[in-house]
Amino acid sequence: MSIQAKFHHLQAIQNLLAPYRYLYCVDLEATCDEIEKSEPPRSLTVAPEQMETIEIGLVVIDLESLEIVDEFQRFVRPQINPTLTEFCKKLTSIQQPDVDGAGTYEEVGEELRTFTARYPDAAWASWGDYDARQLERDAGFAACRSLLEGLQHFNTRKWHKGLYDNQPKGLKQTVEWMGLVWQGTYHRGIDDARNVATIVIEMLA
Structure with missing residues (x-):
């Protein structure tokens, strides 16, 4: 990729972020299951359409200084499949007591809204679009507002691909x-x- 093309991609990202003071970088972990090759055939304990968030991590970037200024982390208690699969515990390192003692999606949402009120004029971003879809799925299960409802979402994986002309893995x-x-x-x-x-900071710096 030419220097000029990279500059245009960077300028486009900066234009997207121009209306905002803060960017929330978000990652979710969710209930999941997978059949190992060594296992006999069985049904998945957690179907893909039943996946529920069990952890939310959020890091606040000040877009003026390009520094991390705060973060928020909570486990979330799943309702449909409250018992974590062995695959899920191995993949995420999250254990059963972590979610058993956690708040529900709606309760964590209230905590998150209190936290984000300190950082207005914000958008949020994640690595890919999965996290945005998962929050909507969770809100549907809980019949409540999505955790980051009303905020603009950006896909940082697409930003990376545009800037570096490299298919990120x-x-x-x-x-x-x-x-x-x-x-x-x-x-x-x-x-x-x-x-x-x-x-994100490396891309914008």
């Missing part, structure tokens, strides 16, 4: 490809959100 692979230092545990909401924020 997983979040961790992208962090390493950019020469950045991975932080924390992969597939943990707050750690993944921190790494999304690191990518």
Whole structure:
């Protein structure tokens, strides 16, 4: 990609963010199941359309200083499949007591709204569009407002592809490809959100 093309992509991203003072970098973990190759055939305990958020991680970037200024993390108690599968616990490192003692999606939503009120004029971003779809699914299950309802969502994976002319793979692979230092545990909401924020700051700097 030419320097000029990269500059135009960066300018386009900056124009999208111009109306906002803050950007929330968000990552969700959800109930899930997968049949291991070593297992006998069985039905999935958690169907894809029944996945529920069990952790939300949110990192606040001040778009004027391009610095991380705050973060929010909560576990969420699932309602449809309250018992985590072994696959889910292994993938996310989230354990049963973490979600058993957590608030519901609606309760965590109230906490999050109190938190984000400190950082108005904000949009939010995630690595791909999955997180936006999952929040809508959760809101449907709980018959309540979506956690980030009314805020503009951006797909940072698309930004990365446009800037670097490179088809990004997983979040961790992208962090390493950019020469950045991975932080924390992969597939943990707050750690993944921190790494999304690191990518965004690197792209915008």
